[in-house]
Amino acid sequence: MDQFFGEKFWDQFEGIVKPNIPQINIYQTDHELLCIVNVPGLQDLDKLDIYVDYATLELRGVIDIGHEGGTVLKDEILQGVFDRSVSLPFPVRSDKIKATYKNGLVYIQLHRFISDSGRKNRVNVRLLEDE
Template sequence: MDPFKQMSEWKRNMDHFFGEDFWGQFEGILKPTIPQINLYQTDNEILCIASIPGLTDLDKIDIFVNYTQLELRGTIDIGYSGGTVVSEEILQGVFERTVTLPFPVRSDKIKATYSHGLLYIQLHRFISDSSQKHRIKVELLKDK
């Protein structure tokens, strides 16, 4: 029997038994998310480093920042199509990844650079006038 047909039947039975979204719960375990991302935080900055090998056209990656969300969209393509795949550990394909940031960031002060397969995104903490420390005067309430 064809092993792919067996897998398809097995998956169909599991979907029937556990529900249609059964495999979606395991997607991050079975297939790791791409791109892989490291976040580094200081008091007022966040450095995001994303692994995106083979990026030759910088216009093919989209970076969006919205307050405490960083969103990356693009394609990882290592550009090799010859031969039969024996082992494939470098994940490729279209990706859309959203990362929750540890604090709100400024949308007007972002720097993104790309070097040797790594995308570096520098983000700066958003500090509004209302979030700065202000001394509060305490009033004494008199008994009536």
């Protein structure tokens, strides 16, 4: 199918045909973002990679519920290797990030980046003397 439609054809259906993993909710206040990421069964926190670059959040890891044996009758919990990149609504500070894990959820707190160049600076006007 990829040869006929091309590799990029399926990108537009991502999230419809196959839901994204991990699922993520993002909540915004004036100067902060709270990202809540669903990562069930995480035993080793070092196996979850979180990267923040300006206005992009990247998540890499594995969701493995760790059950073996028996015949699968229903398989709704998404699992496997993931590499997900999410655009953030504004740039965030790289020096002020907090991430915690509890009950299968990763809570990532991000703070808006406000550059000094974004402030209004008063420009002094000098009188130019006739020479």
